[in-house]
Amino acid sequence: MVSKQIHQKAMDLGFVSFGISKAGFMEEEAQRLDKWLNQHYHGEMSYLENHFDKRVDPSLLVPGAKSVISLAYNYYHPDKQKDVSAPKISMYAYGKDYHKVVRKKLNTLFEYIKTLCGSIEGRVFVDSAPVLERDWAKRSGLGWIGKNTMLINPKKGSFFFLGEIITDLELEYDHPIKDYCGTCTKCIEACPTEAIHPEGYIMDGKKCISYLTIELKSAIPETFHDSMDGWMFGCDICQQVCPWNRFSEEHEETMFLPEPALLDMTKQDWENLTEDVFETLFQGSAVKRTKYSGLKRNIQFVTGFKP
């Protein structure tokens, strides 16, 4: 009953998908993560090596943890950058930074749970601590992890952010769903840097354009010169080609609405981007993460333009 009330409140807050898992040590995921790190697929993201134990055991994040509530928040929007030759930006970064927006919703939901259940402990997470978000969402039945390594919901696709509430409250648990990738290999074939393993389900993070344009602090290796497909911040290709994203619907979050000025920028505007325009355009945006110098580096790399 309580689980249903929480689910309803989550939907009222605008989340598009919801599920609950029993908290516990993630044995299978721990082995997979260990192997992935040993292959050095994380490149320069050394922070992923930290807190391994916490990453695979929620009780080390919330003492006495009993439940992990997973939630998805839609960011799909059909509007696109108008100049098709302009360097591209991933759709998730069209509006304001999702971390704050989703965290606020999660806090509201957690406060609601407290009013229902009294004195409970817990924490909210949105890409903010060592939590294996996709794996928890999979366990909670929000979707399956596709060959492109994204969480895919059979009714809503994959253009959404994930968040969690880990709590010491015992709830009713959901179950994982089946993998519906089948014989499809569209994402593997479409990835311009061959970052997805030929058989899918494993990503060589250091080859992914999202890593190269956002995480990588040093120069982008020249070997990627012809394979960036014009992406200057993130990359959406393996989601765009995924047939399940035909079910994506426009989000209703005003904070994520694309900045009209951003969509109007031409290739030339990007090539001549000044720090002032950068600051205005990306106020409160996740793009700020690269700083002006990082975005300039990416623009120069993908357009070949040197002022």
Ligand code: SF4
């Ligand atoms: S985001 Fe782009 S570069 Fe990364 S795996 Fe997907 S298609 Fe490849």
Ligand code: SF4
């Ligand atoms: S494109 Fe095909 S193989 Fe890749 S994640 Fe989507 S359904 Fe799975």
